[in-house]
Amino acid sequence: MATKNRIALLIDCDNVSHASVDGVLEELAKYGVVNVRHAHGDWNSPSLSGWREKLHPHAIRPMQQFAYTKGKNATDSAMIIDAMDLLYSKNIDAFALMTSDSDFTPLVLRLLESGLPVYGFGEKKTPQPFVDSCTTFIYTENLASGQEDLSTSDKPIAKKSRNELRGDAALVKLLRTAVEQTSDDDGWAHMSKVGLYITNNSSFSPINYGYKKLGDLVRASELFDVEMRNDGAAMFIKDSRK
Structure with a gap:
């Protein structure tokens, strides 16, 4: 039996909704086993309350990152360091980045240079450079579930005619x-x-x-x-x- 790819899922909780995590994990199951699941953010922030409810059911490990400076996204740096540590461990065959932040584009390019595919998941606001750099990119609105509180424009798109x-x-x-x-x-x-x-x-x-x-x-x-x-x-x- 062929060995399944080991995938590391890194989530930027500051820039993507928790509503699509179920769909993201289902999609990644097509490519391998998501044996690393890290969710980065300041878990003292009320804005991450929705994410907190998703951690235990999906065996996602919360990675605490305090916002030391107002207006600066410390989560980005922590997530990049996490990705590089995992890359150097040589225990990962592919990466999945769940974020809508184009600041991660250089990270994607670095991971690709190492021969590892990068699956991107982000909201429709995600800048095109990040979308284009990923091996495959899927808009999270198309995977989201339980979105009764979201506007019509945020619901999954219908099949294009x-x-x-x-x-x-x-x-x-x-x-x-x-x-x-x-x-x-x-x-x-x-x-x-x-x-x-x-x-x-x-x-x-x-x-x-x-x-x-x-x-x-x-x-x-x-x-x-x-x-x-x-x-x-x-x-x-x-x-x-x-």
Whole structure:
């Protein structure tokens, strides 16, 4: 049996809501075992009351960081030090950073340089540089649960329609390029190779468009012809323009 990747989840509780932690852990379960779960913040702050309720049920370890100077986010520095300590321990195969703060972009780049994937989770306010630097990035609003107290704009997005998907020029270019680069001479590309190409070249996640799987998004876009082969076990796609 193959050994599952060991993932370290570091949470910046000052900059992300507790409402999506269940969804984040469920998503990370696809990639490996989250054996390190550290939540950074000033636990004396009333603003972290929601996070306190999530610690024990999810076996998350609170990492106390006092705000020594008003207006300065000491949590950032503590979380970066924590990440580097874990990196040097060589007991981690991947990192997951739950934050909406672009200050962590250099940390992501450093972890990537060490050959470790970085899964990012943040709110829709997250600056694009941080989003783009991650191996995969998912907006936490799309994973949140129990959000009765949140506004309509903060609720998970519905599945993007065919026209909405086709109207996203960056998405269309990414999908078509991935198929073109991984297709055989006949123009057909194995879905797994398409997904791997996309993972290696962007922070794309179908969840940000309301779909759990890339294959479901591809079908909904109707940009490609689809064939199921090997008794339905393998999905192949081809640009419908060709």
